[in-house]
Amino acid sequence: MKNKITIGSRESKLAVLQSEMVRDYINEHNPDLTVEILTMKTTGDKILDRTLDKVGGKGLFVKELDHALLEGRSELSVHSLKDMPMEVPAELPLLAFSRREDPRDVLVLPEGVTELDRSKPLGCSSLRRTLQLRELYPDMEVASVRGNLQTRLRKLDEGQYSALILAAAGLKRLGLESRISRYFTEEEMLPAAGQGILAVQGRTNVDYAFLDGYCDADAWSAGSAERAFVRFLDGGCSSPVAAFGVVEGEELFLRGLYYNEETGNWFKDSIRGKREDAEALGIALAKQMKESDRTKTDKGEAE
Numbered sequence: 605m606k607n608k609i610t611i612g613s614r615e616s617k618l619a620v621l622q623s624e625m626v627r628d629y630i631n632e633h634n635p636d637l638t639v640e641i642l643t644m645k646t647t648g649d650k651i652l653d654r655t656l657d658k659v660g661g662k663g664l665f666v667k668e669l670d671h672a673l674l675e676g677r678s679e680l681s682v683h684s685l686k687d688m689p690m691e692v693p694a695e696l697p698l699l700a701f702s703r704r705e706d707p708r709d710v711l712v713l714p715e716g717v718t719e720l721d722r723s724k725p726l727g728c729s730s731l732r733r734t735l736q737l738r739e740l741y742p743d744m745e746v747a748s749v750r751g752n753l754q755t756r757l758r759k760l761d762e763g764q765y766s767a768l769i770l771a772a773a774g775l776k777r778l779g780l781e782s783r784i785s786r787y788f789t790e791e792e793m794l795p796a797a798g799q800g801i802l803a804v805q806g807r808t809n810v811d812y813a814f815l816d817g818y819c820d821a822d823a824w825s826a827g828s829a830e831r832a833f834v835r836f837l838d839g840g841c842s843s844p845v846a847a848f849g850v851v852e853g854e855e856l857f858l859r860g861l862y863y864n865e866e867t868g869n870w871f872k873d874s875i876r877g878k879r880e881d882a883e884a885l886g887i888a889l890a891k892q893m894k895e896s897d898r899t900k901t902d903k904g905e906a907e
């Protein structure tokens with residue numbers, strides 16, 4: 605085994621912090637190894653003037669990191685699982701998922717503001733959040749906001765938005781928990797598949813024994829089920845499908861949000877089953893929801 609490990613990372617503060625969490629684990633359990641972090645700007649980080657749904661989706665955040673892995677410039681990539689495409693190349697397998705940080709979405713007000721100013725738009729860029737916000741704040745406008753967390757917070761503090769909707773996980777990792785003014789329950793705002801989980805990716809034919817013990821079994825079950833649900837519905841980049849799984853003993857409880865692009869219909873449902881059948885549960889929930897959407901649509905047309 606080489607005695608130097610390189611972790612490829614996006615260069616945002618959050619991405620580097622997340623890579624450092626994995627680095628620290630490796631260091632602690634493998635005192636003989638040196639771990640280095642190699643940062644790079646991805647296409648997704650460079651394009652800031654458009655919502656990503658229009659320019660190619662999640663793949664834009666991983667392409668450069670994938671190349672570094674394939675070319676041997678890095679041994680690992682650390683990603684937020686929710687930013688990863690649902691299909692990953694067979695030669696770049698997901699090796700481990702971290703323990704899950706708080707999976708909820710939250711509301712953040714501008715610095716010094718204590719009450720939501722309903723005359724300004726709520727800032728968020730995902731269709732998943734936008735759909736659910738329309739139910740929570742039916743009288744408010746929603747406007748897109750891009751950029752890394754720091755950039756978004758700066759735009760908020762400059763007064764363009766009434767509030768931002770962000771993932772608790774990123775804010776907590778950055779030590780910005782104090783900026784959270786409201787936590788949405790998972791019922792109010794179903795999280796994105798993988799939200800709060802870090803994914804560690806590698807390539808084939810490398811000995812990854814140095815990661816032994818890192819993977820969290822509950823996060824692996826939940827994340828696998830969530831991703832199977834989204835993959836089956838082909839909701840990788842632009843569709844607002846969402847999924848959130850919780851392990852309860854030997855069972856997995858999985859909630860899903862299904863969105864029909866043609867009709868604009870959307871609804872939530874859930875399924876419960878054995879945790880070891882995580883992927884099958886995700887697919888079963890997806891099929892069940894697709895079917896009930898079809899029945900509803902048929903009824904609608906008959907009336």
Ligand SMILES: NCc1[nH]cc(CCC(=O)O)c1CC(=O)O
Pocket residue numbers: 684685686687753769770771772773774775798799800801802
């Ligand atoms: N899309 C950006 C992104 N990717 C991962 C996180 C948060 C950390 C996580 O979910 O693990 C965020 C910020 C946000 O959505 O507020």
